[in-house]
Amino acid sequence: MNNNVGLQRTDIVEIDPTFLFRWEEPQRAYVLLYPEGLVKLNSTAGEILAVVAQTVAVGDLLDNFIAKYNNPDIEDDILTFLEASNERGWVRIKR
Amino acid sequence: MSAAGSESSVNAPVKVDGEGLPLWLLLELTYRCPLKCPWCNNPLDFDRYRNELTTEEWVDVLRQGRELGALQLGFSGGEPMQRRDLEELVGEATRLGYYTNLITSGMGLNEQRLASLQRAGLKQVQLSLQACDAELDDRLVGADAYAHKIAAARAIKARGFPMVLNVPVSRYNIEQAPALLALAEELGIEYVEFANLQYYNWALLNRSDLLPTREQLTAAEAVVAETRARLGRRMTIYFVITDYYADRPKACMKGWGNIHLTIAPDGAALPCQEARVIEGLKFPNVRDHDLGWIWRESPVFQKFRGESWMQEPCRSCPERGHDYGGCRCQAFLLNGDAASTDPVCGKSPHHHLIEEAVAAAMVGRSQKRLIMRQRGLNVA
Secondary structure, X not given: OOOOOOXXXXXXXXXXXXXXXXXXXXXXXXXXEEOOXXXXXXXXXXXXXXXHOOOEEHHHHHHHHHHHHOOOOHHHHHHHHHHHHHHHOOEXXXX | OHHHHXXXXXOOOOEOOOOOOOOEEEEEOOOOOOOOOOOOOOOOOHHXXXXXXXHHHHHHHHHHHHHOOOOEEEEEOOOHHHOOOHHHHHHHHHXXXXXXXXXXXXXXXXXXXXXXHXXXXXXXXXXXXXXXXXXXXXXXXXXXXXXXXXXXXXXXHHOOOOEEEEEEEXXXXXXXXHHXXXXXXXXXXXXXXXXXXXXXXXXXXXXXXXXXXXXXXXXXXXXXHHHHHHHHHHOEEEEOOOHHHOOOOOOHHHOOOOOXXXXXXXXXXXXXXXXXXXXXXXXXXXXXXXXHHHHHOOHHHHHOXXXXXXXXXXXXXXXXXXXXXXXXXXXHHHHOXXXXXXXXXXXXXXXXXXXXXXXXXXXXXXXXXXXXXXXXXOOO
């Protein structure tokens, strides 16, 4: 696992409950809604957060995407994105 | 997931530009309010508007707004708690899929109504507070409000709502920034917004008495920076200095008719809350037209959309795509021409009006009494 990333494979992650995450048809994209703000996610980011929204272990999420795309190289990118999402407060570790 | 291999792509989620959709819908349910704030952004003749939309008419606006792609919904006013059907409207908005924001002074927001609003699916509350002590707070709003506001803040947090504490900033309260931030921290508030006043309507009447000094702003900015560093993610603090001290205009509403749509109490559709100050515009009304036509085709929403309306120096300015020429209302109020460059801009031939207003405010500090929001004001 990438040493620069604070998340561990055993961490259970979820969307912070103060954010609303969902598919928005007029935008044809996943969106995150929060007080006075919204973010439209690109397809990749949206696909990852859609899995996080199910509440999931980081390791399981990584394994599933690696298997789905048959590409072990995407692990670091996904972790970097999850960590950035955690920093922004979109995603939190479930305790 | 071809893009997953590209960090720049996966880690650069798209910021919403609206793509021509009215993502932000603001419903000014009423101009009625128990407070008398001397910076109120409601029209000076607010008491002349007595034909508020009915519950059914607001529900129809909500439905049409979602069809147009609106996502963020603000219930504002006046004081939206004055509407007894607020809970019903929030419930309908929730069913339609909006992110619902209540923008309130806290007056009338008791525990019972808060519980009903939560059941109706309300997502967040923005509460305004003017000061950390009852004496100043009540004086600034012209009513016994402080105790209600603090009780409302505690009730909002006890129910777990995310909350924005909105502090309208003037020379009277800006030096309370440290105490206000400490109070917000104690209450567990996630977002604090130091809202520098926009000088239209009542605030413009009182401009020379409300405008903070540059020194006050600099000191408050330092406190904000220190608090941000200390609290990190626990609190998000918005602090934007008043545009009177800026060299470039704000990107007002992210452009006219671009992402924002306000519906006034009487059903008038406005590209921004203040747009009624621009004389000569006939605002389309949801009682007469469907929202799709209003947004896409009505002359008012087309008038300052895009760049074709721009004059020099905006027309050839490399920054026009960034700030859209600033605020149309401010251009009208100060220059007398809504299509001119916002006088806040250092490139505007009218920029001296801003410099003069600042100078006059500093000379005439507290020489006159604040004009509180009131009925029947004879402005002339």
